[in-house]
Amino acid sequence: MRLLTLLLSLVAIGFSCFAQPTDWDSLRQQAKGQTVYFNAWGGDPAVNSYLDWVAGEMKQHYGVTLKVVRLADAADAVKRIQSEDSAGRKDNGSVDLLWVNGENFHTLKQAGLLKDGWAWELPNWRYVDQKKPVREDFSQPTDGAEAPWGSAQLMLIGNAQTGVKFPRSAPELLAFAKAHPGKLSYPRPPDFTGTAFIEQLLIVLTREPQALRLPPDPATFKQVTAPLWDYLDQLHPLLWRGGKTFPPTPARMDRMLADGELLMSVTFNPAHVDNLIDRKQLPHTARAFGFAQGMLGNVHFVTIPANARAQAGAQVVANFLMSPQAQIRKANPAIWGDTTILDSATLPAPLGEQLNAQKPAHLQAVPYLPEPHAAWVNALEKEWLQRYGAK
Amino acid sequence: MSLRFLAWFAVGCVFAPLLPGLLMMAKPALMPEIWQALWADNQWSGALLATLNSTVISVAGSLVLCLVLFCGLWPGARWRRYAAQLPLLLALPHVAFASGFLFLFADNGWLTRLCGISFHLDEYGMGLGILLALKESWFLLWIASTQLNYQTLSQQLTVARSLGYGPLQCRIRVLVPSLLPRLKWALLAVVAYSLSVVDVSIILGPNNPPTLAVLAWQWLNDADPQRVAMGMLTSLLLVGLLGCFIVLGWILWRVFRRAVGRFSGQRHLLNIQPLASSLGLVMTATCIAALAMLVIWSMAEGWFYPAILPDGWAFSGWQAAELSPLGTTLLLALASSFTGLLVIILWLEGGNPRFDLWLALPLFLPALPLVAGQYRMLLILQQDGGWPGVIWSHLLWVVPYMLLVARPAWQQIDPRLVITARTFGWSSWKIVCLVKLPLLARPLLAALAVGFSVSIAQYLPTLYAGAGRFTTVTTQTVALSSGGDPQQQAIQALLQMLLPFIMFIITLQVGRLLGRFRQGLR
Numbered sequence: 001m002r003l004l005t006l007l008l009s010l011v012a013i014g015f016s017c018f019a020q021p022t023d024w025d026s027l028r029q030q031a032k033g034q035t036v037y038f039n040a041w042g043g044d045p046a047v048n049s050y051l052d053w054v055a056g057e058m059k060q061h062y063g064v065t066l067k068v069v070r071l072a073d074a075a076d077a078v079k080r081i082q083s084e085d086s087a088g089r090k091d092n093g094s095v096d097l098l099w100v101n102g103e104n105f106h107t108l109k110q111a112g113l114l115k116d117g118w119a120w121e122l123p124n125w126r127y128v129d130q131k132k133p134v135r136e137d138f139s140q141p142t143d144g145a146e147a148p149w150g151s152a153q154l155m156l157i158g159n160a161q162t163g164v165k166f167p168r169s170a171p172e173l174l175a176f177a178k179a180h181p182g183k184l185s186y187p188r189p190p191d192f193t194g195t196a197f198i199e200q201l202l203i204v205l206t207r208e209p210q211a212l213r214l215p216p217d218p219a220t221f222k223q224v225t226a227p228l229w230d231y232l233d234q235l236h237p238l239l240w241r242g243g244k245t246f247p248p249t250p251a252r253m254d255r256m257l258a259d260g261e262l263l264m265s266v267t268f269n270p271a272h273v274d275n276l277i278d279r280k281q282l283p284h285t286a287r288a289f290g291f292a293q294g295m296l297g298n299v300h301f302v303t304i305p306a307n308a309r310a311q312a313g314a315q316v317v318a319n320f321l322m323s324p325q326a327q328i329r330k331a332n333p334a335i336w337g338d339t340t341i342l343d344s345a346t347l348p349a350p351l352g353e354q355l356n357a358q359k360p361a362h363l364q365a366v367p368y369l370p371e372p373h374a375a376w377v378n379a380l381e382k383e384w385l386q387r388y389g390a391k
Numbered sequence: 392m393s394l395r396f397l398a399w400f401a402v403g404c405v406f407a408p409l410l411p412g413l414l415m416m417a418k419p420a421l422m423p424e425i426w427q428a429l430w431a432d433n434q435w436s437g438a439l440l441a442t443l444n445s446t447v448i449s450v451a452g453s454l455v456l457c458l459v460l461f462c463g464l465w466p467g468a469r470w471r472r473y474a475a476q477l478p479l480l481l482a483l484p485h486v487a488f489a490s491g492f493l494f495l496f497a498d499n500g501w502l503t504r505l506c507g508i509s510f511h512l513d514e515y516g517m518g519l520g521i522l523l524a525l526k527e528s529w530f531l532l533w534i535a536s537t538q539l540n541y542q543t544l545s546q547q548l549t550v551a552r553s554l555g556y557g558p559l560q561c562r563i564r565v566l567v568p569s570l571l572p573r574l575k576w577a578l579l580a581v582v583a584y585s586l587s588v589v590d591v592s593i594i595l596g597p598n599n600p601p602t603l604a605v606l607a608w609q610w611l612n613d614a615d616p617q618r619v620a621m622g623m624l625t626s627l628l629l630v631g632l633l634g635c636f637i638v639l640g641w642i643l644w645r646v647f648r649r650a651v652g653r654f655s656g657q658r659h660l661l662n663i664q665p666l667a668s669s670l671g672l673v674m675t676a677t678c679i680a681a682l683a684m685l686v687i688w689s690m691a692e693g694w695f696y697p698a699i700l701p702d703g704w705a706f707s708g709w710q711a712a713e714l715s716p717l718g719t720t721l722l723l724a725l726a727s728s729f730t731g732l733l734v735i736i737l738w739l740e741g742g743n744p745r746f747d748l749w750l751a752l753p754l755f756l757p758a759l760p761l762v763a764g765q766y767r768m769l770l771i772l773q774q775d776g777g778w779p780g781v782i783w784s785h786l787l788w789v790v791p792y793m794l795l796v797a798r799p800a801w802q803q804i805d806p807r808l809v810i811t812a813r814t815f816g817w818s819s820w821k822i823v824c825l826v827k828l829p830l831l832a833r834p835l836l837a838a839l840a841v842g843f844s845v846s847i848a849q850y851l852p853t854l855y856a857g858a859g860r861f862t863t864v865t866t867q868t869v870a871l872s873s874g875g876d877p878q879q880q881a882i883q884a885l886l887q888m889l890l891p892f893i894m895f896i897i898t899l900q901v902g903r904l905l906g907r908f909r910q911g912l913r
Contacts, residue, residue, distance in 0.1 A: 039859060042870045045711065045879055069859040072870045075612050076854060083763075087770035094776050094858035188598055190609075245513065245599040255877065259499045259696035280693045281876075378615070390437035390600045 024123055027312045032063040034313030038302075039077040040099040042070025043251065046275055050336045053329070058320060064313045069095075078104045081113050081305050093307030097314040100303050101192060102138030105146060106374035108303070115304040118315055119147035124322040129343035134299050138374035139213055146301035147318040150330060150338040153297035153368060154196050154290070157257060157265040157273055161285035164263060168292040170204050170231065177238035183263040185239050187253065188246035190381045193268050198380050200296045202228045203369055212372035216379040225380070229387065236388065244391035258282055271337030271360035278334050290366035297368035299341055324351045331358035394819055398741030401734045402750060405786045411764040416627050419620035429621055434600035441516035441596065442586060442603040442632070448520025449527060449585040450636070454578065456528035456670065461535055461570065462562040463667020466545055473671050474536045478840065480529040480678055482895035484848050486868050487884035489594045491681030492522050494688055494877065499696045501684060512595060519596040523588070525674060527581045534577040535570055537837050538799050544569065557660040568651055571644065576751065576795045582636045583755040586629050590850055590869055603629060611763070626756070633755055682888075688881035708878040712886070713867070720847055720863040721890055726778070727785040728793075728842035734786070735793045735838065739801045740823050747798060751791045758851050761787060766855040776858030784856035785846045792845045793838040800834035801827070832905045836898040844891035864890070 036058075042048055048070065055066040071077055077098050084093050100108070108114050119125065119142070128134055134148040135141065158166050164180070167173040177184050187194035203212065205227040211220060236243030240262060247253045253265040254272075258281055267273070267288065276282040302321060304314045320326055324347050327340045337360060344352040419425045429435060464470040495501050496512055503509040512518030544566065551561035587604045596602050601609070603625055610622030688694070689708055691701035738750070753761060765784050769775040774783075804827060812822045828835070850865050868883040 037860065042867075045876060049711070067860065070862060070867070070870050071859060072866075073612070077859065079612055080855075080858065083766065084770060087767060089770060092773075094860070241511070245597065248593075248598055251876070256499075261499055261696065386433055388599075389434040 023121075028062065028316060030312035031310070031316040033065075034310040035065040035067060036096045036310045036313040036317050037067050037069055037094060038097040038099070038314075038317065039069045039071055039074070039095050041072075041074055042068075043072065043249075046279075046336045050330060054317075054320065054326065057326075058317060062316050062320070064310075064316055066317060074098070074100060074104050078107055081108060081307070082111065084307060085111070085113055089307055091307050092309050093305050094309075095305050096308040096310045097317055098303050098305065099149070100146065100301055102140070102298065102371065102374045103377045105137050105142075105301065105303060106140055108305070109140065109143075109145060113306055114145040115306050115308065115311065117144040118304065119301075119318065120144040122147060122315065122319040122322065124319050124324075127324060127342045127346050128322065129341055131343070132299055132341060132368075133297075133370065134341060137299065137301060138371050138377070140374055142301070146303035147322060148299045148341040149302050149318075149321050150327075151297065151299045151341050152268045152339065153270050153366075154193070154200050154295045155267050155270050155272075155288040155363070156290060157254070157267055157276075157282075157286060157288050158263060159257065159283060159286050161283060162263060166287070166289045168289070170201060170291070174231070174235055174238075177235055180263055181238045182240055182242075183261075184235075185241075185243075185247055185253065185256075185262060186266055187250050188248060189384045191249055193250040193266055194246070195377055195381055195384075196268060196296055197266055198228070198232075198384060199372055199376065200291075200369070201231060202376075202380065203296065203372070204291060204293055205231055212376060213370075215373050215375035221379065221383075225383065229383075232388070243388070254281065257286075269337065270339055270363050270365075271331070271333045273362045274333030274360045275337040277362065287362050287364060288360070289364045292366065294367035294369040296371060298371050324348075324355065328354050328358060331355060333358070333360055394737070394741035396741075398737045401737045402742060402790075405734060405783070405790050406750065407768075411767060415764055415767075416623050419624040420627055422620065425617070425620045425624050428617060429624055432621070434606060435603075435625075437597075437600040438603045438606045441519075441600070442629075445516030445520035445523065445592075445596065445602060446582065446585040446632075446636070448517065449523035450578065450582050452520065452524025453527035453531055453581055454574075456524065456674070457531035457535065457574075458567060458570075459663060460528075460532060460667050460671050462559060462566060463663045463665075464671070465539075465562070465566065466541065466548070469664070469668060474532075476675060477529055477533045477536060478895040478899050479892060480675070481533050482840070482844055482888075482891040483526070483678065483682075484844065484865070484884075484887050484891060485526060485588070485591050486594065486848070486865065486872075487685065487888040488526055488678070488681060489522055489591045490868075490872070490880055490884040491683075491685045492518075492677075493595060494684035494881070495677075495681050501680075501699075504697050504699050513597045516592075516597055516602060519588075519592055519602070520585075522591065522595055523581075523585050525677065527585070528674070530581065531574055531577055533837075534574060534796065537796065537834055538573045539570065540803065555658045557658060558662040558664065560659050560661070564651060568648070571647075573799055576798070578640065579633075579637070579751070580754045580792070580795060582640075583633055586632055586636075587626075587756070587758060589758075590865075593869070594872055603632075630756055685881045685885050685888075688877050689885055691878060694877075708882055712879065712882045713862075714886075716862045716864045716867050717886055717890070719861055720865070720887075723778075723781060723785065723853070723861070723863065724843045724846040724890065724894075727782045727789050727846040728839055730782060731786055731789040731793050731842045731846075732835065732839050734790050735797055736823070736828070736835075738794065739797060740819070740827070744798070744802070747794065750794060753787045754791045754795070758788070762851045762855050765852065769856055775856060776860050781853060781857045781861055784852035785849050787852070788849060789842040789845050793842040796838040796841050797831070797834050800831055804830060829909065832909075833902045836902050840891075840895045840898040843894045847887065847890055 040047070040051060051068045055068060058064040058066045077095050081093065081095055128148060132151055137146065158164065167176040186197045189195045189198060202225060203209065206212070206224055207227065208224050211224045247256060250266050253262060254276060256262040257265040270288055273282065273286050273288040277284055277286060302318050304311060308314055324342060327342050328351065330336050330338045331340045340355055342355065344355040347355060460473065464473055493500065496518065498509055498511065547565045548561050551565050556564065589604050589608050592602045592605045596605065600606060607622045607625035607629070610618045610625065613619055687701065690704050690706060692703040692705040694701035762784070765787065766775065769780045774780040808826055809822060812826050848865060850869055853861050853863050853866055864883060864887040868880065868887050871880050871883055
């Protein structure tokens, strides 16, 4: 029996170029009855209820039991995968599918803890918008080790009713802070969104943008980042509580904006404003906006650890997450409002229009700026903490 | 099988993983480059200041509150009324109380909305310290109420009164000297908890920089091995800080003993009963107000600053809330508190009290390195992500707390009763079951309730040993506290509160029921 399986799999590998549908069918067969532990950040009720829906669909149509493990921070799961590996657990791992951002992906990929080359084989890959950076994550090639799930762009949120003119560039932001002292802030790095805000400023301020495509070089780091620190030194005294302390998360800033304590919040989800308005957390006059030059954008992914127990099930789930049906629902601001990674032009007729109809209403779109190399995150966080991490 | 063997076996099962945990922590201390990195990190001094501040406020505040209430109210009807509230106040989980406290006192909190008073709770760890002082004073009072021998002390008080000493004077001379040594263990636990608390600091503490414990926790979660080592070293330094507090406490105790021993013969008629009554009232009122905040937020629909009341009321938040974590939490807490009860009974009978300090170590050490050690062990044994593993990981904290509550009462068993039982030729087992356990029903019930609520409060062990698969109300609350939805946070905090409340009420009622049938327990 084992020999037969071996022969069959050899044949399957040999004919993989022609036999994709069969491959996929056997994967689906394999997945039936498996339990997939999907580790995802659980801080947002909208995301949680969307994942509950996904779990129901997986059970009903694919016979896969999806258990969502809600994390306060994706780094917890990364740490767990690392610990399992160093304890010698090469299979039967506790994480089957993981929602990652660039830095955590970078860490796991470098350590060889991810399953490679599966994402581009998924049937729904053909709908994916290749104009977005779906084959690289923070300037690092993904090698098919992660499947795109949604895309995100750093945006600022403001309330148009307060009668202020939104700043559309870094100098305008500084002028805005001078006009409204104590009413601006940003999440304290190493919060993901806070670091992204710093990166955004670095991208628009630095005189050497090419240096950001490569890992930071200790020799030129100071020179590349000097305009950023000059800018922040001017900005911080004008911030909320004199820049001596910072809000812990962007979600907390949303609340402070709603309470009128701040005039601006930041988000990594362009449709977040629509979602907040729907949930009555912000008034209808709230808008998402960005710098005219563009805002930092990226794609977020799901990945499968090399030691995952239910690898077939995890791939079936990842494929479902990329499906037009799941993406349309996810893009609906009333449900989650996460920007799709599919190209609506490649979809069959009604689906493409349905997807287009989900575009956020309260958004002033701006161009995508590519993210710096993943190693910049750590370097910038370290330097930021050294400079401003203690009042 | 001999009792002694069983006791050591049970305790060994619970505490064996402490060793890898301690070894892991000690390693970075031998690496000079980690010390250097720590020295170069500029968050460190601010974090140390915040930690020292919050810990001093917490420990001194809780002790002062405890002594004022005790000296003002004990003994009498007022004390009995106040003591009856204690289990409920104590059963309130830290995270839930902190959430309510924040809604009440934060920059945009209810008090600011009501009368415009606003203060920055997070600065220098003040808010954290005050919250812990309140919360831990109830813990100290509860311990005091279970440990004091009413008969002897009330006789001594009467003697002191008959000598003409005033009410406060008698209590300082009679009550405090016999109370403080009994609070020794509880005070140590308060210091250790205040030094190493992570979840409450995230909610109420400063964040630029955070407290040392949170900093260590962030570093331990970092992917960079050097940061992890810095986290270990910082955890170790927390232990060093604890040592400093112990020495300081010992010196203060000596000073107090000397001062109390000096009699000038002067009589002061000062009575602090009105002060104590009103203080007790304010404390309880704060607690009730914090709870009311949680209840109001859980049903609020659109509530923005500076509105004093929500725009509308709705149950939609409750309908959307998940209830399955409640079941998981209940099962985990029941299993670990009853297992813990068995372990401590075995240990109290068969173990050596000299080693109690070693068993209490988990309370004095930052939880994270211990959790990491436990988790490594579970991985090797392939037991992570299962019920036995999670229950076992909780026991490391459940058992010491239960022991802390039960040990002094066990020590106080009248040896003559045991000797009498021996003369009947009873075996040790029989003496335990027929003499000691019935005598100690109340302290043991108290221990059970404490163990139960300790298990519920566990965040890191549940997350690690459970491989993230066990969603309890606590992991849920902490996961939501990183978000910005006060409504869901309030709902989860209320759910987190529900279970220990029910447990404390049950143990209290069972204790009363037993008291009805046995005169000596009343």
